[in-house]
Amino acid sequence: MKIFEWVRFGTAGGIALLMSFPTVWMFYSAFKSNKEIFTSPFKLPYSWSFASFVNAWQQGNLGTLYLNSLIVTVTAVAMAVLFGTSAAFAFVRLEFPGRQLMYRILLVGLALPPAAIAISLFVQLRDMHMLDTLWALILPNAAWSLSLTVFLMRGYFDSLGADAEEAARIDGANTFQVLFMISIPMVWPAMLTVTIISVIGIWNELLFALLFVAEPDKRTLPAGLIRFFGQHTTDYSLIFAALSILSFPVLALYFIMQKRVMTGLTGAMA
Amino acid sequence: MRRKSPERRTGLVGSGAVNVLFAAPALLLFGTFVLWPLGASVSFALTNWDGYNVPHWIGFDNFTRAFRDLSYLWSYAHVTIYVLATLLFEVTFGLFAALLMNSSKPGYSLFRTLFFSPVVLSWTAAGLLWTFVLDYRTGLVNATLRALGLGSLAHPWLSDPVTALIALSLVSGWKYSGFYMIIFFAAIRRIPQDVYEAATIDGASTWQQVISITVPLIRSNALVCVLFAVTGGYSAFDLFFTMTNGQPNGATDVPVTWILKQGIAQNQIGYGAALTLILVVIIAGIAAIYSRSTDRLRVTQY
Numbered sequence: 001m002k003i004f005e006w007v008r009f010g011t012a013g014g015i016a017l018l019m020s021f022p023t024v025w026m027f028y029s030a031f032k033s034n035k036e037i038f039t040s041p042f043k044l045p046y047s048w049s050f051a052s053f054v055n056a057w058q059q060g061n062l063g064t065l066y067l068n069s070l071i072v073t074v075t076a077v078a079m080a081v082l083f084g085t086s087a088a089f090a091f092v093r094l095e096f097p098g099r100q101l102m103y104r105i106l107l108v109g110l111a112l113p114p115a116a117i118a119i120s121l122f123v124q125l126r127d128m129h130m131l132d133t134l135w136a137l138i139l140p141n142a143a144w145s146l147s148l149t150v151f152l153m154r155g156y157f158d159s160l161g162a163d164a165e166e167a168a169r170i171d172g173a174n175t176f177q178v179l180f181m182i183s184i185p186m187v188w189p190a191m192l193t194v195t196i197i198s199v200i201g202i203w204n205e206l207l208f209a210l211l212f213v214a215e216p217d218k219r220t221l222p223a224g225l226i227r228f229f230g231q232h233t234t235d236y237s238l239i240f241a242a243l244s245i246l247s248f249p250v251l252a253l254y255f256i257m258q259k260r261v262m263t264g265l266t267g268a269m270a
Numbered sequence: 271m272r273r274k275s276p277e278r279r280t281g282l283v284g285s286g287a288v289n290v291l292f293a294a295p296a297l298l299l300f301g302t303f304v305l306w307p308l309g310a311s312v313s314f315a316l317t318n319w320d321g322y323n324v325p326h327w328i329g330f331d332n333f334t335r336a337f338r339d340l341s342y343l344w345s346y347a348h349v350t351i352y353v354l355a356t357l358l359f360e361v362t363f364g365l366f367a368a369l370l371m372n373s374s375k376p377g378y379s380l381f382r383t384l385f386f387s388p389v390v391l392s393w394t395a396a397g398l399l400w401t402f403v404l405d406y407r408t409g410l411v412n413a414t415l416r417a418l419g420l421g422s423l424a425h426p427w428l429s430d431p432v433t434a435l436i437a438l439s440l441v442s443g444w445k446y447s448g449f450y451m452i453i454f455f456a457a458i459r460r461i462p463q464d465v466y467e468a469a470t471i472d473g474a475s476t477w478q479q480v481i482s483i484t485v486p487l488i489r490s491n492a493l494v495c496v497l498f499a500v501t502g503g504y505s506a507f508d509l510f511f512t513m514t515n516g517q518p519n520g521a522t523d524v525p526v527t528w529i530l531k532q533g534i535a536q537n538q539i540g541y542g543a544a545l546t547l548i549l550v551v552i553i554a555g556i557a558a559i560y561s562r563s564t565d566r567l568r569v570t571q572y
Contacts, residue, residue, distance in 0.1 A: 004476075005375075008370065008373075009375075009377060011370060012367075012370050012371050012373075012377075012378060012381045013377065013381055015367060015370070015381075015385065016371075016380070016381035016382075016384040016385045017384065019384060019385045019387070019388060019444065019447075019448070020384040020385070020387050020388075022388075022399060022400075022403075022444070023387060023388065023391060026395075026399055037410075038413060041410055041413070041414065079295075079299065082295075083295040083296040083299060084296055086292050086293070086295065086296065087292065087293040087295075087296035087297070089292060090289055090290070090292035090293040091293065092281075093281065093282060093283040093284070094282065094283060094284050094285065094289035094292060095282055095284070095285035095286070095289065096285065096286060096287050096288070096289040096290045097287055097290075098290075099290075099293070102290075102293060102297060105297075105300075105305070106296065106297070106300055108304070108305070108308075109300070109304055111501070111554070111557070112304075112308070112550070113501075113502075113505030113526075113550075113553070115505050115507055115526040115529070115530075115546065115549070116308065116311075116505075116546055116549070116550045117304060117307040117308050117311060117546075118530065118533075118534075118546075119311060119314070119529070119530075119533040119534060119539060119542045119543050119546060120307040120308070120310040120311040120314055120539075120543060121303065121307040122534060123310070123314075123321055123539055124306065124307050124310065126321075139299065139302070139303050140303045140304075142299060142303075143299045143300050143302070143303035143304050144303075144304065146296050146299060146300050147300075150296065161281070162281040162282070162283060165283045166281075166283060169283050169284070175283060175284045175289065175292070178283050179292065200390055203392070204391075204392030204393065204394065206392070206393065206394050206507075206508045206511070206512070207507055207508065210511070211530070211534060222392055222394040222395075225394060225395075225398065226394060226398070226511075226512060229398050229401075233405075234408050236402060236408075239398065239402060240399075240402075243395045243398060243399060246392065246394070246395050247391055247392065247395045250390045250391070250392070251387065251390060251391070253390075254387065254390040255383075258383050258386075261390065262382075262386055262452050263452075263456075265389065265390075265449065265452075266449060266452045266453045266456065
């Protein structure tokens with residue numbers, strides 16, 4: 001029995017290390033020179049050099065890409081979470097004609113792949129003169145995140161009683177005040193969860209970013225890095241530095257709030 | 271103290287048509303950027319529109335053309351191989367990891383955290399990383415093989431049609447099996463402990479308990495995972511675009527990469543829209559048939 005437990009511990013630990021190793025390896029290899037990566041691929045850097053990070057940042061114009069990614073992610077997530085919470089509040093706590101139907105329609109996005117509308121959305125954004133602007137990424141990404149946001153927030157509203165909200169109502173608060181002063185402070189844990197899911201999804205989003213923005217200065221990190229990669233296909237150190245810059249924020253978010261990220265990302269299914 | 275006034279049981283804060291305003295921003299955004307383009311693609315699909323000139327109504331010509339488009343048909347073969355492989359590398363491996371890592375002993379929580387970590391990485395980062403590692407000339411895999419004197423085993427992993435699809439599926443498994451691991455893990459944790467206690471009293475070994483209690487009781491979760499892997503797999507794009515984008519010679523084209531080449535790169539909005547609709551109908555069809563045929567298997571009784 002003792003042996004079985006040790007074998008199990010060893011196997012589980014070994015698999016966990018193997019799974020995380022490529023990412024870790026990508027990070028520390030970025031501190032090496034190309035020559036060093038090839039002569040001793042798995043060893044830690046002989047000396048930790050930030051040269052590749054500086055080069056990647058300058059050559060890849062990553063400062064601009066970073067800022068674009070940040071603007072798109074923050075704006076789109078803010079819209080999705082705020083509008084989605086308000087809609088979920090309406091679907092659970094308010095009554096109006098057609099609310100069941102509207103809720104069901106909003107869920108369409110859960111089953112639909114973004115690719116399903118990519119082509120006609122491209123034409124539509126062109127006609128709206130939004131191509132090559134950050135709005136071409138903010139609005140579609142926010143719209144896509146709404147389905148999951150509304151679905152999860154509605155479930156959370158459902159699981160809580162309406163006592164506090166009704167009490168505020170009886171005390172004379174209007175619906176708007178109830179939402180902002182009572183409901184939102186009450187459901188913020190779920191809002192934080194959907195925020196994290198949406199941040200990870202939109203920060204990493206590639207399809208829309210490739211199709212709707214062609215101008216180099218308006219690209220987000222994932223789309224920009226694909227072009228950057230095309231120009232430096234043999235410079236390991238440089239690409240690994242760029243990939244580390246792309247991956248660092250979401251990985252940091254994950255390790256700070258791992259429980260919330262894990263339950264959040266899988267919560268819609270479980 | 272629970273008072274039982276009627277308002278309390280309804281749980282409603284307000285009623286009346288004006289309340290739709292609270293859902294209006296979401297509905298407006300969703301309608302404009304999801305529902306409208308979805309509807310538009312149905313009408314585009316029946317035209318020969320190039321995106322610029324006046325579109326002409328051509329009925330179902332785009333659809334009949336699609337069924338003669340060998341690259342399109344082959345892309346379904348490629349994506350089917352990929353989907354079947356991910357059922358093994360993502361779902362089955364995820365289930366195995368969940369069973370292995372289902373323990374409250376010290377260390378296992380960290381193992382699960384590490385196992386899940388590739389899930390939060392972007393497909394772009396994962397794809398570019400592995401493209402580098404698998405490159406024929408400069409890739410680390412082949413460099414290591416050559417350094418070990420096994421140069422004859424060095425292989426153009428991503429330029430050989432056979433190994434390319436397998437390599438893509440393996441990368442996908444590395445990237446996403448953590449997702450299924452956590453779902454299975456959560457499901458296993460919901461099984462009441464007394465079921466196991468009863469089995470232990472009856473003399474069942476740990477292994478027997480896993481096979482005859484755990485696995486049957488998470489069956490419904492497994493069915494959902496398979497559905498998710500299949501529907502998600504058929505609309506795969508990011509990894510395929512990043513790593514091969516159809517190379518070599520269309521051998522790794524999947525429906526979405528092919529559709530975008532036709533629709534956007536070649537300005538065939540009408541044809542691309544038709545190809546997209548076919549894909550959506552196929553995915554919805556698979557999901558419907560699958561859900562119906564597994565309905566009876568979904569009930570879980572502890």
